[in-house]
Amino acid sequence: MVTAGAPAPATVDLGDPDTFADHDLDGFWRTLRDTAPVYWNPPAGGRRGFWVLSRYEDIMAAYRDDLNLTSERGNVLVTLLGGGDAGAGRMLAVTDGRRHHELRKILQRVLSPRVLSDVAAAVRANTRRLVREAVEAGGCDFAEEIASRIPMTTISNLLGVPEHDRDHLLAQTKAALSADTEDVDEVDSEMARNEILLYFMDMVEERRAAPGDDVISMLVASSVDGVPLSDEDIVLNCYSLIIGGDETSRLTMIDGVHSLAARPEQWRRLKDGEVAIDTAVDEVLRWASPTMHFGRAVVRETEVHGVRLRPGEIVTLWHASGNRDERVFERPGEFDLGRTPNKHLAFGYGPHFCLGSYLARVEIAELLMALRDFTTGFEQTGDALRIRSNFLTGFSTLPVRFRPDPRSTKEAASQ
Numbered sequence: 001m002v003t004a005g006a007p008a009p010a011t012v013d014l015g016d017p018d019t020f021a022d023h024d025l026d027g028f029w030r031t032l033r034d035t036a037p038v039y040w041n042p043p044a045g046g047r048r049g050f051w052v053l054s055r056y057e058d059i060m061a062a063y064r065d066d067l068n069l070t071s072e073r074g075n076v077l078v079t080l081l082g083g084g085d086a087g088a089g090r091m092l093a094v095t096d097g098r099r100h101h102e103l104r105k106i107l108q109r110v111l112s113p114r115v116l117s118d119v120a121a122a123v124r125a126n127t128r129r130l131v132r133e134a135v136e137a138g139g140c141d142f143a144e145e146i147a148s149r150i151p152m153t154t155i156s157n158l159l160g161v162p163e164h165d166r167d168h169l170l171a172q173t174k175a176a177l178s179a180d181t182e183d184v185d186e187v188d189s190e191m192a193r194n195e196i197l198l199y200f201m202d203m204v205e206e207r208r209a210a211p212g213d214d215v216i217s218m219l220v221a222s223s224v225d226g227v228p229l230s231d232e233d234i235v236l237n238c239y240s241l242i243i244g245g246d247e248t249s250r251l252t253m254i255d256g257v258h259s260l261a262a263r264p265e266q267w268r269r270l271k272d273g274e275v276a277i278d279t280a281v282d283e284v285l286r287w288a289s290p291t292m293h294f295g296r297a298v299v300r301e302t303e304v305h306g307v308r309l310r311p312g313e314i315v316t317l318w319h320a321s322g323n324r325d326e327r328v329f330e331r332p333g334e335f336d337l338g339r340t341p342n343k344h345l346a347f348g349y350g351p352h353f354c355l356g357s358y359l360a361r362v363e364i365a366e367l368l369m370a371l372r373d374f375t376t377g378f379e380q381t382g383d384a385l386r387i388r389s390n391f392l393t394g395f396s397t398l399p400v401r402f403r404p405d406p407r408s409t410k411e412a413a414s415q
C-alpha cells in the first residue's frame, strides 16, 4: 500500500540533496515503514545504491550491531559513497572495536557533566546574553545572531580556543562544513578544513609545552594501551568535536524556535511552566532530528526481515523516519512538548551513541529557559531558508520578532 499523496518510492533518491529541498517526505517514509522496511535505494546520479532502514526497532538493532556492520568505511552517505573516511581508525566516530572503546573512554572523561560544569555555566551566561540582547532589539535572524553563536562558543570554551581566534575559527568552520550550500565550493571547503587542522596542530604544540585545564591538554596527557595519543589523533578528534557539535546543535535550536513560533499553544505550555524543560528538550530533538541519517558498511553477511545484506554494501539508518515511527511513538506527527516517554533516536544508539548529548541538551535547555524568561512570545517575520544536504536538515536563516517580557527587566537591570 502506498500512502495517499506520497511520492512513489522509486521516484525518490535519498542520495540526492535536492530530494530534501521541499522536505515533504512524511508520506514516503510511512510507505517505506509499512511496505518496505529494508528498502534498496537504487544507484542514481553516478552514486552506488544502498540499503535504507526506516523502522525505529531496525535502526536500533543496526546501531547495536558492530559485529556485522562497521563505521570504519564512513558513517554518513557522503563518505560511504565516496569510498571511505580519511579519519578511519583514528577519529572516534569512524573507529570501531577495542581502539574505539579506549578512545571513547578518554573523550567520555573530558565530556562528562562533572568536567563540563564550567562550560555549562558559560553556555548559560552566553545564551541569556544573546537572547536578552535580541529581545531588547525587538528581533533578529535567530539562526545567524543567536543559534550560530552558541555551539561554537561552547566548543571553543571546551577546547580552550582563545577569544581573539574565535571569529576566524567560526568562519573557517562554516566554510568547511557548508559545502552543501550554493556559495561555497568544494575547494574552498577543503582549504578551510586544512586550516582548522593546522590551527589545532599549533594548539597541540602549545599545550604540550604549557598544559592548561582544557580538553586539548587532557588529550595530550592521554594514552591508549600505554601509547600516548599522537598530535594527529588529537587534532582529528578535536575537529570531530566541532563537526559533531556545531551544526547539529545549531540546527536543533533553529528548528525548536521555528516549531514554537508556528505553535503558540505549545509555546504557552513552556512559558507557563506546564512542561518540564528536559521533557521539552527531548521533543525538540525528536522533532528536529537534525541528522537525517547515519550509515554503516556491511562486513559480514546479515539478514533484516529476510533481506540479505552482503559484505561491502552500505546500510543507512534514517532518524528522519525512525523518530516518526507510529509503532513506537503515539501521534508521531504531533509536536508535543510534554511527550513522555520519548526515547528518540536523535543521538543515535549503542556503541557510538553521541558523546556530546549532555552538552547539546544543556545548550537547548538554556535556550528554552532564556526564551521563557525574556519573552512573552515570538513570531517568524520572513522566509526561513533550508540548508541543502542529504545528511543534515534544518534552516540557515530564521527572521523572528520577539515580544519582551516586562518581568525580565529586573534580571536585565541586575546584570
Ligand code: HEM
Pocket (backbone or CB within 6 Å): 071, 075, 092, 093, 094, 104, 155, 240, 241, 244, 245, 246, 248, 249, 252, 290, 291, 294, 295, 345, 346, 347, 348, 349, 351, 352, 353, 354, 355, 356, 357, 359, 360
Ligand atoms: C556521535 C547526533 C551534538 C560529539 C553522534 C551520533 C549521533 C549524533 C546520531 C552517532 C553517530 C554514529 O553512530 O555513527 C548529535 C546531535 C547533536 C549532537 C543530534 C545535537 C543536537 C554533539 C555535540 C558534540 C558531539 C555537542 C561534542 C561537543 C559527538 C561525537 C560522536 C557523536 C564525538 C562520536 C561518538 C562515537 O563514535 O563513539 N552524534 N550530536 N555531538 N557526537 Fe553528536
